Amino acid sequence: ETGVTQTPRHLVMGMTNKKSLKCEQHLGHNAMYWYKQSAKKPLELMFVYSLEERVENNSVPSRFSPECPNSSHLFLHLHTLQPEDSALYLCASSQDRQGGYEQYFGPGTRLTVT
Amino acid sequence: TQLLEQSPQFLSIQEGENLTVYCNSSSVFSSLQWYRQEPGEGPVLLVTVVTGGEVKKLKRLTFQFGDARKDSSLHITAAQTGDTGLYLCAGSSTSGNTPLVFGKGTRLSVIA
Numbered sequence: 001e002t003g004v005t006q007t008p009r010h011l012v013m014g015m016t017n018k019k020s021l022k023c024e025q026h027l028g029h030n031a032m033y034w035y036k037q038s039a040k041k042p043l044e045l046m047f048v049y050s051l052e053e054r055v056e057n058n059s060v061p062s063r064f065s066p067e068c069p070n071s072s073h074l075f076l077h078l079h080t081l082q083p084e085d086s087a088l089y090l091c092a093s094s095q096d097r098q099g100g101y102e103q104y105f106g107p108g109t110r111l112t113v114t
Numbered sequence: 115t116q117l118l119e120q121s122p123q124f125l126s127i128q129e130g131e132n133l134t135v136y137c138n139s140s141s142v143f144s145s146l147q148w149y150r151q152e153p154g155e156g157p158v159l160l161v162t163v164v165t166g167g168e169v170k171k172l173k174r175l176t177f178q179f180g181d182a183r184k185d186s187s188l189h190i191t192a193a194q195t196g197d198t199g200l201y202l203c204a205g206s207s208t209s210g211n212t213p214l215v216f217g218k219g220t221r222l223s224v225i226a
Contacts, residue, residue, distance in 0.1 A: 042219070102147065105149075108156050
């Protein structure tokens, strides 16, 4: 398998549930990202990992918890979410975390919080 | 905070027409990228422009980076239904040490 994969593609969860989103990149990149994409808003950068170290956390609520066990895998753990957290969650990777590098995106997880 | 404004937000045209979408900022960027996102998928890079005044062509798509590296345009000639999607521009800061800044995108619908 090549590129960036994400699972699951669709997720419906209640506000009291705990779930995790998974991202895997097969490109040998050093940086990985989580983005939130909502209607009528630009892509919101949530977290950046560089060489498995979290280097950016853009004021994301603690109900979102990222984990990067190695340079190929990235998780987003979700708990006690709110309906406004419903969105498309995109994972991306790039050669390096500096902005000039192309970002390769996964297909996203469409999350619905009920 | 660097912002990228994209216009128009929505565009619906007939197949065969030409169109231009814009990406503007008051900030200077070291480079600018254009992505296309199709429904149910993540964005895919179309092109990166680096030099002020640069023009790049990708089949029927022409990308231009402004002389001052603050703005960019994407022109599509003879649009096809396969061009339908969300077009995102993303800028790289001149400081070089921060992630890309994305615009809100232009949602293009090409009707047969």
